[in-house]
Amino acid sequence: MNQQGHMASYGQPQPGYQGYHQQQLAYDNQHMTGVPPPQYGPYNGPVQGYQQTAVPQGPLRPVPGSAPTSVPPSTTAQQPVYNQYGQGDVHNGPAVPEQMQRVPQSQQYMPGNTLHSGSQPMPYQQYAPSLSHAQQLPNQMAHMQITGVSSNSASPVSQGYGPPASRPPAATSLPPVGPAAYSAAPQNIPSSTPQDNSLPQHPFPGQPSPVSTFSSPPTSIGLTGVIHPPSVGMQRPPTMHGQPLPGQPPSGPYPPQPNHRSLGPQPGMPGAIPGAPTQGFQMHPAPNQGFVPQQNGSFAQMRAPQPNYAAPSTGAPNYSSQPPPQQKRLDPDSIPSPIQVIEDDKSNRGSEPFSTAVRGQVPPLVTTDFVVKDQGNASPRFVRCATYNIPCTSDMAKQCQVPLTTVIKPLATLPADEAHPFIVDHGETGPIRCNRCKAYMCPYMQFIEGGRRFQCAFCSCVTEVLPHYFQHLDHTGKRMDYYDRPELSLGSYEFLATVDYCKNNKFPNPPAFIFMIDVSYNALKSGLVHLLCEELKTLLDFLPREGNAEESAIRVGFVTYNKVLHFYNVKSSLAQPQMMVVSDVADMFVPLLDGFLVNVNESRAVINSLLEQIPEMFGDTRETETVFGPVIQAGLEALKAAECAGKLFIFHSTLPLAEAPGKLKNRDDKKLINTDKEKTLFQPQTSFYNNLAKECVAQGCCVDLFLFPNQYVDVATLGLVTYQTGGSIYKYTYFQAQADGERFLNDLHRDVRKVIGFDAVMRVRTSTGIRATDFFGSFYMSNTTDVELAALDCDKTITVEFKHDDKLNEDSGAQIQCALLYTSCSGQRRLRIHNLSLNCCTQLADLYRNCETDTLINFFVKLAYRAVLNNSTKTVRESLINQSAQILACYRKNCASPSSAGQSGSLDHFRGRLAVNRIAMELQSQTGQLILPECMKLLPVYLNCVLKSDILQPGGDVSTDDRAYIRHLIASMDVSETNVFFYPRVLPVHKMDVDGDDFPVAVRCSEERLSKGGIYLLENGLNLFIWVGMSTQHDLIQSIFNVQSFGQIDSGMATLPQLDNPYSKKLRSMVDVIRAQRPRFMKLLIVKQEDKMEVLFKHFLMEDKSSNGGASYVDFLCHMHKEIRQLLS
């Protein structure tokens, strides 16, 4: 084996590797120029296959055993069969119920089950150079260029980068803080929304569509037509959540104040107008009971009470230290409340399953827990739209400015009680498709001529039905096998792809995972390397598996690096791992192939031995410099050589300053903020990584990046390849294994185990009239239609914008089909199809009635965060405000006037009327009312959260890296993630119902909603706080923190003590549940009222004025009102 030979001379590439070198791109090529031919030409139809990629020459050969192991599709062309069936659904399943099985899925991530740090201690194997392996580690060590401490990093020991670990000083750059915040989702679906049960079964276009529009007026809210009604007397009893503490004295030094209580105007109470009768909320003297329902002001009066809100209590001077009330301020209680909207949706729509049978039906909010039944359209878990009624003409669309957009999460994880997409096998001819536009068979295709042909719902072309697919039609024109075929009756399903859909017309090899570990000084010092190596020993047992497969088909490889790279041979036949050092990082090559990528079970002993040795080998390193570009190149070359797709897990700690391709310099400059040059902070500092990303995508090489920086590392540049290959970035600033290990290991576990597809291409087809024009997310595009993803996992979404290219028809509606071609974790080539049909409208009122603000915000965020690459943040903010104002002004003008109300016969615009208190009324009389569409009444509050986010309006305490990091995360967030990220969830812990499963109803995200006698949990998907009020009952403090008083609470605790009482148990279980709901592990921070950490906490109270100049909700609403008036006048 020539491998031995290579090992002798690490410093230089071997002649035999020349084949590799020529594959390297010239790095000065500007990316995007010279766009390569689309990788998947055939995607549009199994054409000639993929562009041939150069196969490495030279001594490299595919690893033995790497032959395709994927199962070719069944070739029983005459009898297409489903490989798998989802469980339980007779309608769609096969005739034989006992064959029903869940579709093979890669191993599911099981929340709560993720941490496996208790790994079995591996038998310690002292590394001993075995004579039979002359090239083993110690020998290799000699080749390592341990250069000692470099001059510019004099004494790493004394690095003074901020406080260690994850508790930097208050108000300085906290870790991955994603400051902006926000939550809930809006929009009130009329309770009369048609639900599935009563619906006929053939609601697709082309088929009789019984219910396609909502005709009944909304009924969920009492409509009186009164705009500013007195609200006195309208209270409903509050919902009681939680129960009083045991032994809670009814009175004491600090009576329990679960809520503020509203009294007369208090100094500092916004909204209170001195001397003015408070119309918006009610005096409520119920002292110790808390739970004063919010009188929901006069906005949409007669709404259910605002749970949990109340004003500051008597005796307890307003907790808030806000300035005295300004004159002419809106009462915060009278303006639309996210909590109210969320709670209304839960109670209106949470109980019934959501059937997707009806075209254009707006699903429940992402904050509502509901069950989905796929009856012909994709579940909202896969596809969500900003509007479910598309205007028929582009003129209408321009007039209203509501973006036509969908957020697609193709591989979303479904809850256990919902069927996973079935896999359909159409035999060796491949999936049935339209001859012209290549759309895949779906419920919208109409069979004609007795079933011999079908007409495409997307392009109207008529296609012959292949003999093996022929089926007679019933008297309604429906195929007799309608319910037996997922592709005829369901919104989402998968096709097995044939070899025509594979690169080089060859079924793919199973993918590989390569772990690439920074072993420079910082990584060792922080405990990262020890922790990681220990964890990998057990984590490797949890690689994604196909269905019930006994073991994962994924092979693994290991690389460590600092200024040079170390490859490891972990072939099962070896007694000890072998290391090979490549120090010529300028021209990266892989010094071995055989033994680099291995099956975990076969090589377990060698791998464990390696993982034992790595921390020791580098334990004394003084090397502080690292490379980065060559690391990705090495992984890429290894995958190329093995002819497979895969993922690189890179664990990296510093700015790559060492001389190598992709070397970076520190160019951080916060003085650029708010200047025209601010955008450069988000741009990569070199085009090197753009080019590298392109190569990675072509190979199906996804890069996940785990960063452990103690200072600026240029996330904007380092993250670029990750960004364009569909990977994930994790960032642990000031990482210390002790303090941050839990978060890192949980993230790592979830990341390694999650459902993922490789080497993917997504195409979105639409019916005539609209087309997909823009895409947002972590991917690469080399043409205007194909979204190329080196990998796509279950957490990633792609937001798509559509534009008109013709008129749409109200009768036929608009259809969208998203097709994702990918390689599964076992190497099976598949297509996942999602179909969605929408209504089209000629009345703008219909559009405004069928909107979803959460999805709209998701789109706006992605639009804005991309725009900062080329525009100043000020410009971006202004354009967001402008578009939103136009949306609302158009409603005001066309849908909210009495005349248009009469025409549409609907009263729903009344519901959105922003009723106002006395001062606001004056404002209104001079200027006209602010009237918001019901489904968009939260647009202002959420928009404000976006505008004051750290990307668009950063405070001085946010680091450049954190901004780049957040920008990256947001790009692939789904609607529920952006929702809670921008408007965080604030749960009153003191109101927990310790006997039930429910969470207490959230309070609005504002300081004035917090009681100093309460404890609150705040989360936004990335951050998790428990805030403790100074006057919290001692009993409650004892029950939760196991100390006797507020003063004794240790705010440095990383976990809550495990106490055997219902409060402790319930709170810890809430924390667990919340963590399991989010894709990233949230570290818990305890914040005591008036503690210095409180500054950080307040950063997330999004309805308040922010320290970086962001407007309060009330102020912003007034501003929007002004903008709208200007547009109308």
Ligand SMILES: [Zn+2]
């Ligand atoms: Zn077609």
